[in-house]
Amino acid sequence: MQPLEEVQTYHVPVLLNDSVSGLIVKPNGVYVDVTFGGGGHSRCILNKLDAKGHLYGFDQDADAERNIVNDERFTFVRSNFRYLKNWMRYYGIEHIDGLIADLGVSSHHFDDETRGFSFRFESQLDMRMNKRAGKTAADILNTYEEEQLADVFYLYGEFRNSRKIAATIVKARQEKSILTTQDFLDVTEKLFTREREKKEMARLFQALRIEVNHEMSALKEMLYSSKDLLCPGGRLVVITYHSLEDRIVKNMMKSGNVEGKISKDFFGRIETPFNMINNKVIVPTEDEQKQNSRSRSAKLRIAEKK
Structure with a gap:
């Protein structure tokens, strides 16, 4: 103490x-x-x-x-x-x-390279505030139905193209599981213009974090x-x-x-x-x-x- x-x-x-x-x-x-x-x-x-x-x-x-x-x-x-x-x-x-x-x-969470809260670092997609319980961000990205994912990005990220984002994720995970921050970036960054990329990725991570921690x-x-x-x-x-x-x-x-x-x-x-x-x-x-x-x-x- x-x-x-x-x-x-x-x-x-x-x-x-x-x-x-x-x-x-x-x-x-x-x-x-x-x-x-x-x-x-x-x-x-x-x-x-x-x-x-x-x-x-x-x-x-x-x-x-x-x-x-x-x-x-x-x-x-x-x-x-x-x-x-x-x-x-x-x-x-x-x-x-x-x-x-x-x-x-x-x-502290944003600066911790191991927690997956920030796309600045290559790490496992965890995002749990309580590391002792609950689904990780990777669990959600790899198991949610397309409609569920679309709802997450629409409700918590306020993305108008949430259905397109969800469809892109579902298609990508069929070939390879999305387990790290870099995996997530590789799948989604092509959906945004370079000028808006950082702001949009921040909103994506925010939406996912909100869902992970309810x-x-x-x-x-x-x-x-x-x-x-x-x-x-x-x-x-x-x-x-x-x-x-x-x-x-x-x-x-x-x-x-x-x-x-x-x-x-x-x-x-x-x-x-x-x-x-x-x-x-x-x-x-x-x-x-x-x-x-x-x-x-x-x-x-x-x-x-x-």
């Missing part, structure tokens, strides 16, 4: 000050960091807690366990955040004062759990990196559901369990974007439980 003050290089937190400030941390409060990772946000929160406060940190990736904070006020939960409510019940916690989520993939369903479950767990005045702080997850977070904060369905009372007022703290998303400064490339697409949304 790592001491609280130790500087981490595992992952550079995005929008650190803005996000933790948005929690309005009460010294004796109970907080949850559902994306512990390198522990950057957690350490900042712990610095604001007194002896009665407590922080729970969730992460399903075994690599994150090396960063566990050695502090009596901290509990590490080795789990996907979709099980947030179950674990809080296990620890006897009925209500929390705040929750922070830094979604997407950490810089990211959208896990996010929805976590948000509904947070709605139930947050006490009045509790803060929900979420950093998103692409339009799919940002839309879900925005819908929850504005309407109380992930679909964004608005219900109104007798007087025509929108019924929602949250008050939006920032109607306009907070984005990193130019300096932060220069220092941390991952921050360029980051959007911070903050809501308060009524």
Whole structure:
């Protein structure tokens, strides 16, 4: 376990000050960091807690366990955040004062040449956040039906030519299994113009990663759990990196559901369990974007439980 003050290089937190400030941390409060990772946000929160406060940190990736904070006020939960409510019940916690989520993939994952998250490196197509369970990206590419693959690339990569991509993959795998990042590049890069190649490949890898880790369903479950767990005045702080997850977070904060369905009372007022703290998303400064490339697409949304 790592001491609280130790500087981490595992992952550079995005929008650190803005996000933790948005929690309005009460010294004796109970907080949850559902994306512990390198522990950057957690350490900042712990610095604001007194002896009665407590922080729970969730992460399903075994690599994150090396960063566990050695502090009596901290509990590490080795789990996907979709099980947030179950674990809080296990620890006897009925209500929390705040929750922070830094979604997407950490810089650690992108820079790890062995995990298959980036097409910059030649590696096995794994992409699992939890290496101990579930299908790999290679499993999906080699076993999904053509229609299933088309749905993945359409829903999570927003590709209009998703059917063509899927058909190309199915045809290619009949001759040779797609097992590495280079295999995947060899099969798909011919579908894109050289000018758009890098951006399109990034979207392809994103779509595949989301499917491997069931990211959208896990996010929805976590948000509904947070709605139930947050006490009045509790803060929900979420950093998103692409339009799919940002839309879900925005819908929850504005309407109380992930679909964004608005219900109104007798007087025509929108019924929602949250008050939006920032109607306009907070984005990193130019300096932060220069220092941390991952921050360029980051959007911070903050809501308060009524």
